[in-house]
Each structure stands twice: as structure tokens, then as C-alpha cells.
Amino acid sequence: MPILWLILLVLALGLIGFVLGRSRALSNAGGDIRQLHSLPSYYGSNVLLATLIPGLAVLLLWLIAQPMVIHGQISSMIPESAYTDAGSLNLVMSDVKRVAEGLDIAVQEGALSVEQARDIRTEFTDIRARLGEVGVALGSNVEAYVLKAAQRYRVMNAVGHWIMTGAVLAAALAGFAYALMRTNKDYRARNQVEKVLLGLLIGAASLAVLTTVGIVLSLIFNTIEFFKLYPAMDFFFGTTWSPSFGGGSELGILPLFWGTFYVSLIALVVAVPIGLFAAVYLSEYAGPKVRAIAKPLLEVLAGIPTIVYGLFALLTVGPLLMNVFGEDGGLGWMQGGRSVMTAGLVMGVMLIPFVSSLSDDIINAVPQAMRDGSLGLGATKSETVKQVVLPAALPGIVGAILLAASRAIGETMIVVLGAGAAARLSMNPFEAMTTVTTRIVSQLTGDADFASAEALVAFALGMTLFVITLGLNILALVIVRKYREQYD
């Protein structure tokens, strides 16, 4: 039975449970709703949930567990002579699955009968040709053990599927019967249903946290793998970045880190004053009409994809800077359009709405009573802003700046297009440099062996970046939280 049908069946069972549970509770109370502990629909929902949850849980667990169990069984059927390590065993196993799928398709198309598919032998039939006829291409001739394994795989899958269907329906029915039996007018169905809802909410919240943990774990294992191949000291303190896929590459993070830091610094120098001034204007001086137009306009900037900013950097800002600081302008500081300054300026523009929108919210959260108090003492508006509103909002603004900084550090596209690809340690902001994020992209998109240090270094870089931005975010949260209630 296809899984979709199974799900629909369980759902239908649940709906029947809803109707039955509801009417059983009502009849138990003699048709008087006031006799019931909960509203009738809660009794219905209780049976519905008691049917759906065990049924779908069994289904989910089975779907996860069955392939693992079958995989284990089948791989023990492959003779040890056919593979040398875990990697080639996986190759053989994927062959087995291909053949099994091919047999399935052949049966569906009528090229083979069910019995034929079960009993077919490599000794008597050219499997590759027969499967080729139904459109399943196999790379090589099918070995006898592969075919046997594939046939066994099909059988186990089919049997497992039937047992699963039975188990799911049994679990659903058990829950159904149990909940329906317990339904009477004094049963606390409402509390029960709310408990389930609580569980649902907790599940949603923990899923997000678990995903983060999963991301960290996947990074950690590859990072450890990398440090086995390449010494950590050379990675963290090396001043040269020259990966060569032939081997003998130097993978020092410092030039990349310097590039990231330098670009982010320029971006923040641009974004923080402009964003902050914009926020002060919007929240303190602008009238409601100006605010209604200007604020969304400013926030449109935040919706522009960063690749578009990258193009802007490459096509407009770079040449513009060249005209002033390059050979043409007479200064000769700049060799090409791509430089730290180009990327930094454009990234700063990207961060302006980020800083201004967060700061605007924070400034608005400063109670009007503070402003009144200051104005009532004879302070002007700008004195009030400078000496009362901004100091009161400062912790929040610092938090906003740190959040902007962690965005700048993680930014990729603008840097790829604006800053160039040369890893170097230099103080000149008009030279091309590169950052951690862009190197992660280029190390993983090459056709390097995935197990080499040159590819694995991407994970070490990612991990370092993750730790830094996490640190910044935590710092921002701590600062915001520590001072938040000061004026409440």
C-alpha cells in the first residue's frame, strides 16, 4: 500500500475517532453539554490525536529504521572479496539498489513477471540487456552476487512494507480504542489536548536548536579531519594563503582574516554613523508624513540581494574609485577596480538600513518621559537627543552595531565581486584582498578530492567564522539584555 494511502487511512480513522469521541462524551452526559468536563470538540480532538500520533510516529520511525536494517542485512550478503573498504562497499550497495529498482521498473512495465524477477539468474539471462530494454542503464554486467542481493533487497523491502502497514494501523487503532474507551463525561479531555499542543510547541522550538547543533557537529567533524592533515598552528598563525591542489599548499588563515576584518571595518565606518544619524532623524525629528515614506524606502535597501550590491561594486563604485585614486586620477594608489575600499563602501551601504532600522526601534523604545524630563528642564531637542536619548539607547545601539558587524563578517557576494581574490596582508585599502567567506566558496567549488586538506580547510574556515560571529552575537545579546531594563 503506498505511503500516501496509509497516511490518508490513518487520517480517516482519526476523523472517525473525532466524531465517535464527541458523540460518546455527549451521550455519556445525556446530551447536556454542561455535564461535561470539557467542550465536546475536545473529546473528539482527544481521540483524533490519540489515533494520529501513534500511527504517524510508528510510520516515521519505520521509514527511518527500515532502510538501515535492510542495508545491514544485504551488505552482509556481499562477499568480502568484492570490496576493499567502506567506500567501495557503498559503491556495490548502490549497484544493488540500482538493479533492484531496475527489476521493479521491469515488473511494472511488464518486461518481467513477478516470478521471473524473483528467480532470474545471471547464468541464464543477460540482465543488463533486459533492463536496458525498459530504460534502466547499468554501468557494467551484473555480478551474480549483486543480482542475488538485489532480489533479496526487493523481497525484504516488500515484506517490510507490509509489516509496516500492519504496525501503523495497529498503533493507530490501539490509540483510537484506548482514547475512546476512556472518554466519559468526567474525563479531562481539554487538559489532555492542551498537553499535546504544548508538546507540539516544544517540538518546534527544539527543532530549531537541534538544527544549529547539527550544523555545528557537521562542521566540527570535518574540521577535526582537516587538523589531522594540516597542523593547527600553521593554520591559525600562517601568514601565507596559497592552496595548490597538487599538494604542498600553505593554508594560513591570517591573510583571509585580515581581509575580512578590514572590509568589515570599512563597512562599519560607513554604516554606523550614517545609519545612526538616519535613525535619529527618523525617530526624533521627522514628521509622521516624512517618516511614513522615508522609513520603508530606507528598508527597501535591506531587501536588495547582495549579488546586486556586488554588481554595483564591480561596475560602478570600483571604476569610480579608479578615476580618483587610480592611475588616471594621478594618485596611483589603486591598481584595479577591485579593492577592500570598493567592497567596504558597498557593504557599508548594505548595512545602513540594518543599523538604522534597529537603532530606530531602540530609540523609539526610550520612554517619552525621558524626553519630557529633559525638555522640561530647558534643554533643546538636540541636547536631549545627545545627552539623554542616545545614552539611554546606547546599549541597544551597541547591540545593533555588533549584529551588523556579524553580518559584515559573513557577507560573501559583495566581497567576491568587489574585493578580488588575492590573499594578502596589506594596510593599503585600495589593494585587492580576499576574505574568509569567499575562500570557503572557492575551496569547495573546485574539483579537488574531498578528503584533501585543500578542500577540508573550508570547514575549518567556516568553523572559525562561526565561532567569531557567534561570539559577537552573544556579546550583543548580553549587552542588550544587561542594560535593557534600566529605564523601565
Next chain:
Amino acid sequence: MNDMRIVKRDVDMNDTKISAKGVQVFYGDTHAIKDVDVEIKDKTVTAFIGPSGCGKSTFLRCLNRMNDTIDICRVEGNILLDGEDIYDKRVDPVQLRAKVGMVFQRPNPFPKSIYDNIAYGPRIHGLAKNKADLDEIVEKALRRGAIWDEVKDRLDAPGTGLSGGQQQRLCIARAVATEPEVLLMDEPCSALDPIATLQVEELIDELRENFSVVIVTHSMQQAARVSQKTAFFHLGNLVEYGDTEQIFTNPQDERTESYITGRIG
């Protein structure tokens, strides 16, 4: 009610400090204050009483042009401070507010140290020549605010860490520090407990020696305890204005009598 009255001080209270004539206030289309005439005496506590929404706070805010900060608010009529029209174009509202200080309903200390809270006004108006001068001004203001003994050892502590009553006295001290001539108080005790209220009321009576004080209050007992003059507002009109004793014992207007006996409110 009389046994709770604070002992009357003998001060001269004959000069008119603020004189309002035909004041009208509009919030957008709402006519909030209708043709109010009032003469506020120097070195006197004047109480504004009336039911909620009667316009007493709005009128109070006209006296130092705090209503200017509200866009839709429009004020007509004349308000003279020492004979000068405060709504004249030549008058800088910022300068005016330094002369007419204000204390708000809820204590609103700045998130700064106690010292900086008090020093805020003197600093922006350049009242102190040097640090020692400023220290002196701060101490004097805190003493006048009747809070010096409680905070003299922790002037660097944040003002927001004080209790509600202390915060309100700090705010009064902050307003006093700029040496205003008139002190406006908008329900200064509404967020305080009875003991803190009593302390603030005693303070108000002491302030009368140096300032003209105008207080908006919901509590008629408070008006009776601290004020010498009382104005009763109702629905944007000034119904009755006179000596506090006369208003509470022998009101001329029927609405005043209904309000102070609790029949309308």
C-alpha cells in the same frame, strides 16, 4: 481634613507671577481648554483640581510651552510671565522652560548617576563656573529636594536605582537645580505610596519659600493640604478659582460643590 494640614508658613503672596487671559487650547479638532483666565501668585502653591480629562494637565503644560512638542496642539490667548507674553515670537521656549521648571506624573530620572541627574540642567545652562561650583549646586538642590541625607554617600549610583518616592524627590531636586522661578508639578504623587506622598507634600510646602508652585492633583485632600489657591476645572472650563479654604468650605459654584462632595468625578 484640617488636622492633616501642614502648618502655614508666613510668606508674602501678593505679587502675580503668571497671568493667563482667554486661553484656548485645541488638540486637532478637540477644544480642550475653553477661555481660561487665571492669576497665579508668587511664592504660593496653586492647585488645579478636577475630574480626569478636564484639561488641568493640558493647561499646566501651556505654562511652560511643553505643548509645543505635540504637533496637533494649538494654543490661543495670552499667558504673561512677569508681564511678558510667553507665546510671543521673540520668546525662546527653551529659555522659558529653564525659568518654568516641570515635574512629571511618574518619576523620570535619566539613566545616569544621581549627581549627573541633578547636574544636567546646570550644565546645559552653564550655571556652574567650575567643578566645585557644580558640586555646590548639586548639594544645594539635593538638600532642597529633601533627599540629600539619603543619597549623599552614593552620588555615583544610578538615579534609576532609587525607590519611587526618592526618584520623585530626585526629579524635584533636578528641576530646582536650574533655579526656576515657577515649578509646575503634574500629579507628582500619583505614582507614590502614602509615606512618600507625605514627604513630597512637605517638600512642596518648603519650596514655596523660593518658588511659585503650581500642582495638578487628583486628590482633593492633597490640594487642601498643600495649596493656598485652588482652581477647579471641569470639561475644559475653569469653573472656580479662589483661596483653597474658601473653595473647600464655601464653594460658589454648584459644580465645584458637587465635585468636592463626591457627587461628580
